[in-house]
Amino acid sequence: MxxxxxxxxxxxxxxxxxxxxxxxxxxxxxxxxxxxxxxxxxxxxxxxxxxxxxxxxxxxxxxxxxxxxxxxxxxxxxxxxxxxxxxxxxxxxxxxxxxxxxxxxxxxxxxxxxxxxxxxxxxxxxxxxxxxxxxxxxxxxxxxxxxxxxxxxxxxxxxxxxxxxxxxxxxxxxxxxxxxxxxxxxxxxxxxxxxxxxxxxxxxxxxxxxxxxxxxMTPDEKASLEILIARNAESVKAESRKIKEAREAENLAVKTETVKNALFMGLTVEQCATLAGVSVDFVKSVQQQFTGK
Incomplete structure (x- = not known):
């Protein structure tokens, strides 16, 4: 906030x-x-x-x-x-x-x-x-x-x-x-x-x-308030970024696992991309990792 x-x-x-x-x-x-x-x-x-x-x-x-x-x-x-x-x-x-x-x-x-x-x-x-x-x-x-x-x-x-x-x-x-x-x-x-x-x-x-x-409020109290508000705003923004990054990482992991399972089942690259909601290039990159393993 x-x-x-x-x-x-x-x-x-x-x-x-x-x-x-x-x-x-x-x-x-x-x-x-x-x-x-x-x-x-x-x-x-x-x-x-x-x-x-x-x-x-x-x-x-x-x-x-x-x-x-x-x-x-x-x-x-x-x-x-x-x-x-x-x-x-x-x-x-x-x-x-x-x-x-x-x-x-x-x-x-x-x-x-x-x-x-x-x-x-x-x-x-x-x-x-x-x-x-x-x-x-x-x-x-x-x-x-x-x-x-x-x-x-x-x-x-x-x-x-x-x-x-x-x-x-x-x-x-x-x-x-x-x-x-x-x-x-x-x-x-x-x-x-x-x-x-x-x-x-x-x-x-x-x-x-x-x-x-x-x-x-006295001028000093108002100054302290403004400093505190600025610090809190930065802290909240930093926390929001952490949450966003964590969710993005989790979403990426889910999509990667979906693509792996789809490839294992024999679906085409295009079918995997449609199923996971990702690009064909993303599927190919996962496929390379999958094949390498």
Whole structure:
């Protein structure tokens, strides 16, 4: 995803590194984070306090944005939350979520909690700009279940939010989750206070919106924002190139294997080219390799 913020915008997008850290990572006032986490996990129990954790995963796995997740914290009951915002394509994001959660699980056990019955819960939350799951809903909450879809264990919960699937208008937003996702998708598009939905007057959202108001930033803060945006744009482009190159290499391997199998079956060069969707010259080059072997 390209840089989302331009000089003529009033509000910085939440779905940017700067916006995410200013809102979800606001250590001075955690009201927004606490209500957001409660909304993500669809809990009726308020989260009274959160404590930010050190990024213990840093250096284990790196991605195109120089970190493997954006935020980790625990609540007053020692439940663990891992939250990441992903802008670009994420073909293996489910596997990454499992890695984060299982690493946190292992770390909990190593700290001496060998009575597995006393282990607290782990919530792994992924906020994605693009779609990765074959479901219509923008919010997916998953636990370990049996073949009848009955709950097997809820010590680990995986939460996925796919922003592109959210299509509600402000007047249709009733729950905190809906209000949160609407805000994340639209705050940076607002240019006049008259465009504010009524629920933006709710204190937990006002805390976040105030942090995103570029008019309140000092010149140094604005300069830091521009530098961060430029760095992120380059990182995302680099990551996109890697994904594109990997897909092209995989596609080439599939076509090569198709041609080899077709030649082995006795098809003509022209038939092989049509079957694999490649040129005759490509088939001949594969044929030379095939014959040489």
């Amino acid at each position: 390209e840089a989302l913020y331009t000089d003529d915008q009033i509000f910085i997008p939440i779905i940017s590194d700067y916006g995410f850290k200013a809102t979800f990572g606001n250590e001075a006032n955690t009201l927004f984070l606490r209500r957001a986490l409660q909304a993500f996990i669809k809990s009726d129990v308020p989260i009274k306090e959160v404590k930010f954790d050190k990024n213990t995963f840093e250096g284990i796995t790196q991605d195109g944005r120089s970190g493997i997740f954006d935020l980790a914290c625990t609540d007053e009951n020692d439940n663990h939350f891992i939250v990441e915002m992903q802008y670009g394509d994420a073909p293996y994001f489910v596997q990454r979520m499992k890695f984060y959660a299982l690493h946190k699980f292992n770390a909990m056990v190593k700290r001496g909690k060998f009575d597995y019955g006393t282990l607290t819960k782990i919530y792994c939350v992924a906020i994605l700009a693009n779609n990765i799951l074959p479901y219509d809903d923008f919010h997916t909450l998953a636990n370990l279940r049996n073949e009848k879809a009955e709950l097997f264990d809820d010590q680990m919960t995986f939460v996925t939010v796919e922003l592109d699937k959210f299509t509600l208008q402000d007047v249709d937003c009733q729950t905190d989750l809906q209000k949160l996702i609407y805000t994340m998708k639209t705050i940076h598009t607002v240019t006049q206070p008259t465009q504010f939905p009524k629920f933006w007057d709710e204190e937990w959202l006002k805390v976040a919106i105030d942090e995103l108001d570029s008019r309140k």
